[in-house]
Amino acid sequence: MRTNFTDAQDKRIVALALEYESQHKRVEWKEVARAIRSKHSVQALENRLRALKRTYGRDLSRFPPCFFSTSTPTLSHKQHLRLLEPSQAESAIRDILSNVSAADARQQAGKTDENAGEMLPDAISSVIQMIGAVHRDYVFLDIGAGLGNVAAQFAIQTIARQCLEIEKRPEVFLRGVHCLREHAPRMLLLHKVFLSQGDVLDTPLSSRLPFQRAPKVSLNDFLFDELAKLAVQEQLYMMLRVRLIVSTSRYCPRHRDSCRRRFCSKWRLAKITYGRGSWKSPPIPMYMYTTVQRLEIIVR
Structure with missing residues (x-):
């Protein structure tokens, strides 16, 4: 037709x-x-x-x-598609979210799991450094995206083809959409960001496009309730393409070699670093998990 x-x-x-x-x-x-x-x-x-x-x-x-998927940009747009250095990207993210107030992200009384606590830009740069090499065909997924700043910074700082986000709270999701759309005409790399509103409890990430295609996943799940954390762990076990996870939560903190949890049969803690989040003054730990085979390569 x-x-x-x-x-x-x-x-x-x-x-x-x-x-x-x-x-x-x-x-x-x-x-x-x-x-x-x-x-x-x-x-x-x-x-x-x-x-x-x-x-x-x-x-x-x-x-x-x-x-x-995203197509190759035309030559006339290339001046707007230059990747930013970490300090430039951090400054850009602060500018993108400059009109967001604390009230926009604060949870309702008694609902700590709905606090849109954000990782600060320098912490996101630490995550990107922690993840390491990013290829042009990579799809990055941020779960518990809040205002979308993690995927946005990943988009303007790396050559990843697409940066996906899923956030539970509709009002926070819409605030993030507004901020990114407002700046996208001047920063075309933000068009690599795809935002979605949904709850991880009823969103089958492992079987739904485009989420199932992501090999690298970021999880700001420190404030998730236990049921949501278990649901995410189950999805990560079933997502066949995922090879690396960076999370603000430590899974199975008492892990032993004899552990029989499904998550632990696939994932191993490989590295810990620290960064700042908007919900806590001291630096927070960020845990990098890799698949068992990947971990063995790192150890060697």
């Missing part, structure tokens, strides 16, 4: 519509039109999504992988 929509426009339509659907909300097509900056009418954009659904099915999260 002939269409006057480009592949890049189709990808943006799908990505933006998926953001709304993940929150169980109707798509605000005027907002989509503004975000895409297309000459197409609002009705044309809506009709295009209907046509894509007729071809690929109604579940946007199960669209072919090509809809969640």
Whole structure:
């Protein structure tokens, strides 16, 4: 079927519509039109999504992988796509989130697990250094993303192809979306970031695109309740492509060689470093887990 929509426009339509659907909300097509900056009418954009659904099915999260990939930028955009040095990236993230107040991220009374505690930019640089080499085909996933600053800094500081985020609280998710969209026209690398709102308790990360494609995962799960932590551990066990995890929680702190937990049969603690978080003054530990085979290579 002939269409006057480009592949890049189709990808943006799908990505933006998926953001709304993940929150169980109707798509605000005027907002989509503004975000895409297309000459197409609002009705044309809506009709295009209907046509894509007729071809690929109604579940946007199960669209072919090509809809969640990024294309090679045109030469005219290259000046906006230069990777930033750590100090530059840290400054950029502080600028992106400069209008976010403490009240925007504070949890409701008695719901500590809903505190959008953020890792500060210098701590994120430590995580990136901890992770090591990043290839162009890598997909990075941040679970418990808060305002999305981890994936955003990963996007502007590394050559990873796509940086994914999932956050539980709709209001925090939307605040992060607003901040990133506001700066994306001037910092095109932010278009590598894909945000999703959802709860890890009912989101099958191991079987849902694009999350299942991530080989490296960041977890700001220090404030997760125990049920959510167990759910994440189970998903990480089943995610076949994941080879490295950086978490603000230590799993199985009394681990022994004889441990029979499923998580421990696949993952081993390889390294610990420290960084600052917005919810605690002293430096917090960050734990890097690698698969058992990967750990053996490091030891050798």
